[in-house]
Amino acid sequence: MDIEWYIVLSALLFTVGFIGVLVRRNPVVVLLCLELMLSAGALSLLAFSRMLGNQDGQVFVLIVLVVAACEVVVGLGLVVAMYRRRLPLDVDEMKELKG
């Protein structure tokens, strides 16, 4: 199986996640779509790691997983805080910081 197939799959998954981040308005689903984009990035890192026969890329993917877990924890903490304050759970409504 050629490496470029994995890269194409990774690009498609990244694009699907990107559409989700743009189109969906529920912050939980936006975070899920960010996960999709991160895992697509991890897939391309692994493909290049296999292409070069070098395992450093796999350690990079492990660090990406850790960073994604941190992002999820903080993002879901924000969602829970928004819910507690009875703010609308809609990213289009959260525009108080708009310049």
Add this chain to the structure above:
Amino acid sequence: MEEVAFFIGAIGALGAAAAVVALKNPFYSVLALVIHLVFLAGIFLLLMAQFLAASLIVVYAGAVMVLYVFVAAYVGGIEEPKWDASPELRVIGPIMAVALFVAISIAVLGSGLAALGTPGPDDIPAGFGTPEAIGHLMMEDFLIAFEAASLLLLVAAVAAIVLAGRRRGDKGSGTEQRKVLVKADEQANAQVAGNGEGA
């Protein structure tokens, strides 16, 4: 054989990813992401990343998704925003996505990497992608990154407690309760003021 496994994994992962974006209920989106991650772990196995496939299942499909399920169950069903995006995004979103895909494709094709058209070298070191090899790398070559990741996890845990933790005097979660508290505060203040005048 490898091709069959790849295409099953790719179709499953893409279909589940599309379901994450398209399903209306966030709870179902989370479950679709779990399916996506299972298929993705299969593709990781094809790339000889056994340890990462296992950790993807355990950490991601296991732990992180449980967090999502809890939050979706805690928050969900209350105010589900309509799926339809704002009209301008409805047009711009797909255009941007196609542009992004084209940009990635140009970047990959323009890189001129000859090895892209090959399945990778055959003479990879023994134990490629096994927990032993990754562990050696993490503890020897990438120790600083490993320690930084652990520090990052600690900071994120503290941040989650600070963000989502219950404030003192914030029992329950309703505005009503907060209004009652504010009213009680005002009454107490008025009383104090009245006492001051009386004295």
